[in-house]
Amino acid sequence: MEKVSFIIAEKSFVIRTGLMKIINSFTETIILKEVTEYKTIIKYVNKLNPDFLIINLKFIEDAYDDIRKIFSENIKTKFIIFTGTKKSKEHFAYFDEQISVDDDKTTILKKIQVLISGIIPYGNEDNNELSEREKEVVKQIALGKTNKEIAEELFISVHTVITHRKNITGKLGIKTVSGLTVYAILNNIIEINEAS
Amino acid sequence: MLITKKTKLAEVIHQNYHLIPIITRFGINFGFGDKNVEQICEKYNIRQDFFLEIINAFNDEDYSPINKLQNLPLEITVNYLLKSHQYFNKVKLPHIENLISKLEWISAENKKNKSILNKFFIQYRKEVTEHTLHEENEVYPFIIEIEKNYNLLENNIDFSKLLENKSVIKYAETHDELNTSLLDLKNIIIKYLPPSDNIDITEQILNEIFDLEKDMKDHTDIENSVVIPVAIKMENELRKRFNLK
DSSP states (O other), rough: OOOOEEEEEOHHHHHHHHHHHHTTTTTEEEEEEESGGGGGHHHHHHHHSSEEEEEEEEHHHHHHHHHHOOOOOOOOOEEEEEEEOOOOGGGGGGGGGGTTTOOOOHHHHHHHHHHHHHHHTTGGGOOOOHHHHHHHHHHHHHOOOOOHHHHHHHHHHHHHHHHHHHHHHHHHHHHHHHHHHHHHHHTTOOOOOOOO | OOOOSSSSSSHHHOGGGHHHHHHHHHTTOOOOTTTTHHHHHHHHHHHHHHHHHHHHHOOOOTTOHHHHHHEEEEHHHHHHHHHHHIIHHHHHHHHHHHHOOOOOOSTTHHHHHHHHHHHOOOOOOOHHHHHHHHIIIIIHHHHHHHHHHHHOOOOOHHHHHHHHHHHGGGOOOOOOHHHHHHHHHHHHHIIIIOOOSOOHHHHHHHHHHHHHHHHHHHHHIIIIIIIIIHHHHHHHHHHHTTTOO
């Protein structure tokens, strides 16, 4: 399953740990990096290109221009600001969401949930059934065929085979050839004596 | 909690029983009474600083032992890694294999389920054994040699010649394959294997696999962030001394 990615930019260990715990309580999230120096924020956002950057407002006060700069260059990453105290609203126009130290648990969880469903819409993740084509590819993998052989057998390009394999792994949570072979046998896609 | 030399070992286990295999890996046996870490280490002739780093790292994911371990002799860390290999190969993997052989299904599919799961696990066990053997026979001895020569005052010509064709960098490989197989195994059992007739065995197997996964992760973390980088640093220094590239 595709994960919603975060970078957390927060100096305080206590607050960072709390934010990470909240983000990690969602199964569809992944934290790519904890940033504790504002100078490295731009580097990591550009390099890792996360869906969200959670950033302490204090960082922005220290380096407002720098942060604005990545904001204008990086269109993908959405900004969530963490505020320790109630501040004037003028900075806030540039951000997608705000979490305050005063928010209670339910409020924060709801905010994050809304942000996540903006990236992974509900309903999409339910369809983990393999398509007929994907089953065909699983069968060929379980028979011990290489990507090239599978491509020839099914009259598709090697590139398409690789895409199918990625999607299969995403749906099943199984990646290795031996693992897919077990799956194929359990689901009667191949017979046990056919396995490579 | 931070475990210190004054912490009682019995308390350590009460607080986190997952540390049991780590403690026994150091050769420590039960019945510690009220002895603390310092006293136990003295009794078993274990380096206390090393023991504390390993046990704290395993106890708390946020505890980073890297800096301190990098300053201890590599040989100590490598010896620990060798002991965890033994634990994986001689204790944990045979135990899981034995549990898998106890799974039963009433249906006619029994034989099939059993044999494919067994086959998958035996294949995985073989991969682990090959990987650990390679490290024990090739990687670790070479690293120990590097450290020995690094500590020598005079240049060893034979070793200098060896370094012309060999480098630790080659061994800085990942262990992705092994981790992926474990992930697959978990999903196969949790999601795809038909429910067995003895759920208690399935539960035990899953617990064992999750334990093994964590243990192996800590193991590879130590290899990748302590042993290999320190060995590379020493090797580079030796290359300078030998006037090698």
